[in-house]
Amino acid sequence: MSDSPPRFSMIEPDAKAPTLKRLRQLSRLLDNIITVPGTKIGFGLDPIIGLIPIGGDFLGVMFSSYIILEAARLGVSRATLGKMVLNVIIDGLVGTVPVLGDLFDFAWRSNIYNIKLLEDYLKFPSQQKSANRWFIFAVLVGLLLISIVLIALPVILIRILWNALTGG
Known part of the structure; x- marks a missing residue:
């Protein structure tokens, strides 16, 4: 039996480059895919998705959570995952x-x-301890709870506004 920790969900070193490339592409798609002609100003699908009432911000958090999950699978530290969250x-x-x-x-x-x-962490991975499974699980549960709040908050605000306008 090996003394090394189980690597059930860790990404093998040879797969890090394609994973990082895929995450860069997703990040660009979400944050900077469209450039305003004649400027360096750009935006992505995240703010456009965010315009969808109630569920838009939820979807944005879900896409962003995928990047964090993959970063955790790449072995990113707790501190870095915390900043990402x-x-x-x-x-x-x-x-x-x-x-x-x-x-x-x-x-x-x-x-x-x-x-x-993520890129900064991957340049110097040995300087920080990787997050364990329980921390990653806690981060994902926390992001799920934030996503639920993002759906509930607008519904509650709309209901309060509706009651104020209708006197109900």
């Missing part, structure tokens, strides 16, 4: 604010920031 939480929660949140989504590029964090 914080980026997604900021994106998701501020995105729920009508109009202001939609404008914020065009400027805040949580997926690009998370890919940079």
Whole structure:
């Protein structure tokens, strides 16, 4: 029997480059696929998806969560995963604010920031301890709970607004 930790979900070293390439492509698609002609200003599908009432921000968090899950499978540290989760939480929660949140989504590029964090970690992986399975599980449960809040919050706000307008 080997003394090394089980690698049930870890990505083999030879697969890291294709995985990182795929995550970069997804990040670009979500945050910077469309460039405004004549400028360096760009945006992706994340702010467009965020315009969908109630479920848009939920979908954005789900796509961003995939990047975090893959980063965990690449062996990223707790500290780096924590920063990545914080980026997604900021994106998701501020995105729920009508109009202001939609404008914020065009400027805040949580997926690009998370890919940079992932790349920085992969340059010097031995400097930080990789996250264990339980921490990764806790992160994913936390992101799921945030996603549920992103659906519930607009519904609650709409109901309060409706009751205020109708006197009910």
